[in-house]
Amino acid sequence: MLFKSWYAHPVLLIANEDWGSGYRCLTFRSEWTQDLTFLPGQYLMIDGFVGEHYLRRSYSPVNRGNGTFFLLIQTFGGLFSSVLAGLKPGSRLRMSGPTGKQKIGLDFKGPLVFIAFGSGISFPLSAVSWLKNPAGTRRVFWLNDNSTCPEEKEIRKLFPASFSLVLKADLPEVELSRIESDSLILLSGDGTGIYETESKLLRAGFHPGQIRKEIYYHHQPLR
Numbered sequence: 001m002l003f004k005s006w007y008a009h010p011v012l013l014i015a016n017e018d019w020g021s022g023y024r025c026l027t028f029r030s031e032w033t034q035d036l037t038f039l040p041g042q043y044l045m046i047d048g049f050v051g052e053h054y055l056r057r058s059y060s061p062v063n064r065g066n067g068t069f070f071l072l073i074q075t076f077g078g079l080f081s082s083v084l085a086g087l088k089p090g091s092r093l094r095m096s097g098p099t100g101k102q103k104i105g106l107d108f109k110g111p112l113v114f115i116a117f118g119s120g121i122s123f124p125l126s127a128v129s130w131l132k133n134p135a136g137t138r139r140v141f142w143l144n145d146n147s148t149c150p151e152e153k154e155i156r157k158l159f160p161a162s163f164s165l166v167l168k169a170d171l172p173e174v175e176l177s178r179i180e181s182d183s184l185i186l187l188s189g190d191g192t193g194i195y196e197t198e199s200k201l202l203r204a205g206f207h208p209g210q211i212r213k214e215i216y217y218h219h220q221p222l223r
Contacts (some may be wrong), residue, residue, distance in 0.1 A: 008094035008095055008096045009030065009032060009094065009095050009096070010030075010031040010032065010092055010093070010094055011028040011029065011030055011031060011092070011093050011094075011095055012028060012029050012031055012090070012091075012092055013026060013027070013028055013087050013088070013089050013090065013091040013092070013093070014027050014028065014029050014068070014089055015027040015089055016085070016087060016088065016089060019072070019155075022074055022075055022076045023072060023073065023074060023075065023119075024072075024073045024075055024084075024085040025070050025071075025072055025073075026070060026071045026073055026084065026085070026087065027064060027068055027069070027070040028068065028069055028070070028071070028093070029067055029068045030067040030068075031092075033067055034066055034067035035067070036063075036067045036068075036069065037063050038061045038062070038063055038069065038126060039126070039130065040123055040124075040126040040127040040130060040214075041123070041126075041214055042060075042061070042126075043058040043059060043060055043061075044058065044059050044060075044061050044071075044095040044096070045057070045058050045095065045096040046058075046059060046080075046084070046093060046094070046095055046096075047094075047096070048093075048094075050079055050080055050083050053079075055079070055080045057078075057080045057081070059071045059073075059122075060072075060119070060122035060123060060126065060216070061122075061126070062122055062125045062126045063126065063129055071084070071122075072119050072121065072122050072125075073085045073119070074118060074119050108136070108184050109136060110136060110180075110182050110183060110184060111136060111137035111138075111139070111179075111180040111182060111183040111184070112131070112136055112137065112138050112139070112183065112184050112186070113139045113140075113141070113179055113180075113183045113184070113185045113186070114127070114139070114140040114141065114185075114186050114188070115141045115143065115171065115185065115186070115187050115188075115197055116140065116141065116142050116143065116187075116188045116189050117143050117144075117187075117188070117189030117190040117193040117194065118143075118144060118189050118190055118216075119189060119216060120187075120188035120189020120190065120214070120216055121140075121142050121155065121188075121189070122188075123186070123188035123189070123214050124140050124186070124188065125158055125159075127186075128158075128159060128160065128163070137164075137180065137183075138160075138162055138163045138164065139163070139164045139166070139179070140159065140163055140164065140165045140166070141166045141168060141171060141175065142155065142165065142166070142167050142168075143168055143169065143170055143171060143193065144167070144168075144169065155167075171197060171200070176200060176201070176204055177204070179206075181205070181206075183206075183210065184210055184212070185201060185206065185210055185211050185212070186212050186213075186214065187211065187212070187213045187214070188213070188214040188215075188216065189214075189215075189216050190215075190216065191215040191216070194213050194215055198211055198213070
């Protein structure tokens, strides 16, 4: 038995796809409703037993429509995530939530830049369907170290053609210099990477009001 919350929302795993080194994409269908949507910045809480350990973890869902959604799971370094990534289609989970709320201007009219670290790519993926101004510049940087870079084609097909997607190990200064000065910049994923990138952006002349953060976790405590 993985889950403990017997009265939480039941969902059925309908697909578990390999997204390259270190990632799995798990697609779920609600067993209660087809009218199921999530805003960017909302989370699902999943709890349960892994062996003798009771764990609670939150994940960022991305809408697929018709009562389905997916979670992008990193399979390296996380006990609970590794168990989820190993589930077979037909498995059932219980989810609590959503918790949190969206924290971006979905009607923002200017250039919009996403900078995502690792599984933080879920945040811009979730935001795509909510953006109201398709004419604005849309750029996404997905930063992964070389050992955990997923298949680029799997990600590109989830973004509209109007989005520019760049996969890098880090954010080079040359790319930083190309970001329009009036951009709204959204950072998501690893808190340490967010902190370091925010510092670069501030040194480059962007002001704090242009930068918004969706911190998933910290690889290392900030000092």
